[in-house]
Amino acid sequence: MxxxxxxxxxxxxxxxxxxxxxxxxxxxxxxxxxxxxxxxxxxxxxxxxxxxxxxxxxxxxxxxISYLKKQSKELEYNSLLLRTGYLWVINGEQEYSLFKKLDSFWSSYNIGGKFIECKDNYAYIKFEGQCYLAPQDGAFHHxxxxxxxxxxxxxxxxxxxxxxxxxxxxxxxxxxxxxxxxxxxxxxxxxxxxxxxxxxxxxxxxxxxxIFPEKKEIYITEPLRYFLEPLIIDSKLQIYFSQTLKGEIIGGIEDKREYKFEEFTISISNAIKFLKGIRELIKGIDGIGILRGWSGYYEMTPxxxxxxxxxxxxxxxxxxxxxxxxxxxxxxxxxxxxxxxxxxxxxxxxxxxxxxxxxxxxxxxxxxxxxx
Structure with a gap:
């Protein structure tokens, strides 16, 4: 057995x-x-x-990921597998140097991305400076x-x-x-x-x-027209987010917590931090509100x-x-x-x-x- x-x-x-x-x-x-x-x-x-x-x-x-793509064709329900990309906002020389090193490393595996001017390529981003785009990454429906x-x-x-x-x-x-x-x-x-x-x-x-539990929270906003294709990560604002096909902005904040089991609730202060962050980075979303949220655990190892x-x-x-x-x-x-x-x-x-x-x-x- x-x-x-x-x-x-x-x-x-x-x-x-x-x-x-x-x-x-x-x-x-x-x-x-x-x-x-x-x-x-x-x-x-x-x-x-x-x-x-x-x-x-x-x-x-x-x-x-190769196997995930294979499974998505084999499984009973459509997993909505999409290649949308990841976009890192580059804040300062230290981050730029890190991503130059990482780009060289990733390129050796044929998964290199590219440095782009954020504002020139994504008109809805307020940030003036470089971003790093990894176009191979994506989303699915868990x-x-x-x-x-x-x-x-x-x-x-x-x-x-x-x-x-x-x-x-x-x-x-x-x-x-x-x-x-x-x-x-x-x-x-x-x-x-x-x-x-x-x-x-x-x-x-x-x-x-x-293996240690670290509580994380996810927030989903009211739906807008679909325009945010990549997952955007900004270490300075400590946020990451993308958009569902329905048009909701989904993401969280990069807050470090003590490793422990906690109630599955969401924090109002963290939700406000998330809203402020996306409004600071993205044009045309002033007034948008949180529709719902949830929490769960990263199961962390050393x-x-x-x-x-x-x-x-x-x-x-x-x-x-x-x-x-x-x-x-x-x-x-x-x-x-x-x-x-x-x-x-x-x-x-x-x-x-x-x-x-x-x-x-x-x-x-x-x-x-x-x-x-």
Whole structure:
């Protein structure tokens, strides 16, 4: 029996890929605490990008986005995959030097962008100076990916709505999970895909995995005519935003918070900061208001990169796929495939070693700093 802890995008993607390999309801149990996609999978801005700071994440993104595009044609619902670009506003010489370095690095992977005069290319931007455009990046609709997976597998796996309070193991092997209801489920393979809660699940048997919740907020304005194509990032104003096809401006602010679990609420002061920021940067939106908002977690790790696979000192049969530090939704389709190959076929993709939980003990951290 395979037990998957967490029915977000990564748990559902894994189950989907296992079902494609011939596994069925008698083989897979999915355990979800609240509801499908309760965590970060339904609380994100639904964007994809190739452009990371580390070679490890750039290489992963190249593979993952290629697979995301393939999945978008295969899945039941239209994921509205669009190539809209990312646009960084360059504030000062230090940022310009950084993006010159990054552009050279990205160009070596054939994903280089270009420096442009913001105002000349985007008449609606008030900023006078250079921007960096990465035209390959884009957007999708996370719910359609999430529920495509769910409706494809809901009758082909067993699903239990309960909270995992502890893993069960003997000296060397995983045995299953204990639920808050007191019930125990037994299986020889357990995969933790519980997002920001993954560290808590593993700590129940003394395994410390550095995954920490950082609350983030997203705001959506009233709709306007569609004119903001790229995702715009301005580090000085500490905002990022783009526009939905419906015309709403969607985005958030770059506020750093203490790592901890908090209520899923939004802050009025942060919403006002977001509104002031977009009004300061974009023409013709004075008077626009916030329509709605939500909050969720970035599941942060010390090197802002995902944790996949297993550690050799873990009980046999225990795996993890979590810690995506703000870029989990776009990686979920590919991650599910990699994990399914590992669990079903014992095929170890190179990224399993790169993003292994062992890297923290071995001091082989990934130098990822470009978190948005």
């Amino acid at each position: 395979i037990i998957i802890v967490g029915a977000g995008s990564h748990g559902l993607s894994l189950a989907y890929h296992l079902v494609k390999k011939g596994y069925s309801k008698k083989d897979i149990t999915l355990v979800e605490w609240k509801r499908i996609g309760y965590g970060s999978s339904s609380r994100n801005a639904a964007r994809y990008r190739y452009h990371f700071y580390s070679k490890e994440n750039v290489e992963y993104a190249i593979n993952a 719910d359609y990916i999430l529920y495509s997976y769910y409706y494809s597998i809901k009758d082909k796996v067993s699903t239990i709505y309960d909270k995992v309070v502890s893993l069960i193991k003997d000296d060397s092997k995983i045995k299953g999970v204990k639920l808050s209801s007191g019930k125990e489920l037994y299986g020889d393979k357990v995969i933790v895909t519980a997002g920001a809660w993954s560290g808590e699940v593993l700590s129940s048997i003394g395994i410390e995995v550095p 090197d802002s990169s995902q944790i996949m696979g297993y550690s050799n000192d873990w009980p046999e049969g225990l795996f993890i796929d979590a810690g995506y530090s703000g870029h989990g939704m776009m990686f979920a389709p590919y991650s599910g495939k990699i994990m399914a190959d590992l669990i079903a076929d014992n095929y170890k993709n190179k990224f399993i070693d790169i993003f292994s939980p062992s890297r923290f003990k071995l001091n082989k951290l990934i130098n990822e700093t470009l978190v948005i």
